[in-house]
Amino acid sequence: MAEVKERARVSDSAPQPQVVIDPTREPIVVVDDLHIVYRVYGAGGGKGTAATALMRVLRRQNRPQMKEVHAVRGVSFVAYRGDAIGVIGTNGSGKSTLLKAIAGLLPPARGGVYTQGQPSLLGVNAALMRELSGERNIVLGCLAMGLTPEETRAKYDEIVKFADLKPGFIQYPMSTYSSGMGARLRFAIAAARTHDVLLIDEALATGDAKFKRRSKAKINELRKDAGAVFLVAHNLDQVEETCNRVIWLDEGRIRMDGDTKEVIAAYTEATGK
Amino acid sequence: MSHPDRFTPPGGESVDTIPEPPTLAGKSAESLAEFAARHGLTQSAARPPLRTYIQDLWQRRTFIWNFASAKSMSMYTSSRLGQVWQVLTPLLNAGVYYLIFGLLLGTNKGVSNYSAFLITGVFVFTFTQRSLTAGARSVGNNLSLIRALHFPRASLPFAMVIVELQQLLVSMCVLAVIVVVTGEPLSWHWLLVLPVLVLQLIFNMGISLVIARMGAFVRDIQQLLPFVTRTWLYFSGIFFMTASLAEKDALQDYPWIAKVLEANPASVYIELVRTSLLDSYRGDLAAHHWGHTHLWWYALAWALVAFVGGFWYFHRAEERYGRG
Known part of the structure; x- marks a missing residue:
């Protein structure tokens, strides 16, 4: 842990790129010196006996199992209408956290995120229940994403068709589905909604080749309706294909922000791929 | 000693100062x-203003109901008896309490229909207790x-409270059968159960909102809660009549104790359901010269205060x- 902190401090001193505002374009998302800190429980430390716990309470110390993770450290940028922004970086560089913060799901410790409309993550996995049938999960997922009951009914057939399950499976519990079938249904539900700002966190590479092609077409369709798109991916080809701009995150800070080709070239060189 | 050259605001440096303000080219x-x-x-x-928040919540009512139904459906999928447990759990609970308090300890002094009295109390209290527990984890x-x-x-x-409400509705059907079997007549008083349960539902939503916020930030609440609800259980006149307890010699000098026990929200909702369902219990209360119409005001006040x-x-x- 100490080693990580040390490295973080070193990169703190490196200046992040300055934000340049383009007055001719319409901003959709403004991220202003954003810091995200979240707490992790049960992360080891201490002997973990009742006696040590009591001593800790008496000495008014924090729980050793509780660690604060400073995942995003002062990120600023402006996204404009029509932007498709790829977010790249190594594991644990804060990409997913940044996306969740833009969606307003993780409250900022400092700074702020300003958006036009409601950004939303593409994904409903958390709202679905494995014990229930596909049918019920479609309704539940749509309602959880904020569709009205009428919209849910209207979208229902489209979702079933897109998920392309084996006949009859829609009435079985989702726990009986193969992983590919489950992923297809989840994607179909998630894609049933239009978004003001679309946030995609590595949700594309699901299912077989045929479904991959169809989901890619669906994503492009969603992109056209959305004001701006953020894509987190490790697959650089995919980023290069879809995005007109790339943000490179390193240790929770922006290392580079700019044209797709330039940033990816620099990133590939730095990581030695 | 003044420092005229230092213009830091009182209270020293704010923790929130930005270390490196974002500089904008040309437009600093x-x-x-x-x-x-x-x-x-x-x-x-940002937190939406209260009015928008209420509108959002109202728009989400179908989601809330569907989410609750899905939760209660998936709760029993792994057990062999499935949804039958919705009926069995309250029945077994009532059986245990009847065994101990009715047969073993013989608490049924002054209550003519003790089993119906006890089971009503257990079922109504369970609704509040489980709402509280589920709220803390929500x-x-x-x-x-x-x-x-x-x-x-x-x-x-x-x-979470809706899940418990769905459980309660099942319990209430069981209760209706028990009440009739134990010899209580059907009467128009039964209709009063509905407004009582609506008020109790509103009260439960209120307290589970409070405990939900506490439980979200202090997880220890979940460990502590069983003790709180069990204490509450013993204070709510489920196994005994508060009216006959108040006549005990030890309590004669402290009449406020009886008043507090009577105003306890769990007791208020239980007593109102009992007086609505059990014809004999209205007679029992009258024998102690205790009224129950003022309890309606308590029920309304508790619901409003807790919810708002x-x-x-x-x-x-x-x-x-x-x-x-």
Whole structure:
């Protein structure tokens, strides 16, 4: 842990790129010196006996199992209408956290995120229940994403068709589905909604080749309706294909922000791929 | 000793000072926040004003109901008897208490129909108790949902109370059978059960909102809660008549104790259900010269205070749920 902190401090001193505002374009998302800190429980430390716990309470110390993770450290940028922004970086560089913060799901410790409309993550996995049938999960997922009951009914057939399950499976519990079938249904539900700002966190590479092609077409369709798109991916080809701009995150800070080709070239060189 | 050359504001440096303010090329006068405001962008993780929040929540009512139904359906899928447990659990509970308090300890002094009296008390109290327990877990158990989707967070404690409401409706059907079997007549008084349960539902939603916020930030609440609810159980006149307890010699000098026990919200809702369902119990109360019409005012007041207070309290931390 100490080693990580040390490295973080070193990169703190490196200046992040300055934000340049383009007055001719319409901003959709403004991220202003954003810091995200979240707490992790049960992360080891201490002997973990009742006696040590009591001593800790008496000495008014924090729980050793509780660690604060400073995942995003002062990120600023402006996204404009029509932007498709790829977010790249190594594991644990804060990409997913940044996306969740833009969606307003993780409250900022400092700074702020300003958006036009409601950004939303593409994904409903958390709202679905494995014990229930596909049918019920479609309704539940749509309602959880904020569709009205009428919209849910209207979208229902489209979702079933897109998920392309084996006949009859829609009435079985989702726990009986193969992983590919489950992923297809989840994607179909998630894609049933239009978004003001679309946030995609590595949700594309699901299912077989045929479904991959169809989901890619669906994503492009969603992109056209959305004001701006953020894509987190490790697959650089995919980023290069879809995005007109790339943000490179390193240790929770922006290392580079700019044209797709330039940033990816620099990133590939730095990581030695 | 003054330091005229130091213009730091009182209280020293603010923790929130930005170490390196974002400099904008050519436009350093305008901060990013101002730039965003000029273009009509709104803060993403901000807490919506109370009025919008209530509207959002109302729009989500189908989701709340569906989420609750899905939860209660999936609760029993792994057990062999399935939904039968919805009926069995309250029945077994009532059986245990009847064995101990009715047969072994013989608490049934002054109550003509003790088994119906006891089971009514247990079922009605269980509704409040389980709402409280489920409310405390509602945020912590659904963190992944909170971190993935946007919705008014109060939906979660509400859905948990709805799950318990669905359980209660099953219990109430069981109770109706028990009450008739034990020799109580059907009467128009039974209709009064509905408004009582509605008021109790509102009260339960209120307290589960409060406990949901507490449980979200202090997980220890969940360990402590069983002791709180058990103490509450013994104070709520479930095994004994508060009216006959008040006539005990030890309590004669402290009449306020009886008043407090009577105004206890759990006791209020239990007594109202009993007086509505059990013809004989109305007679028992009259024998002690205790009325029950004033309890309606208590029931209404508790429901309003708990709901309004709980909603306000829960909403005040809306943007912080999910941070851990």
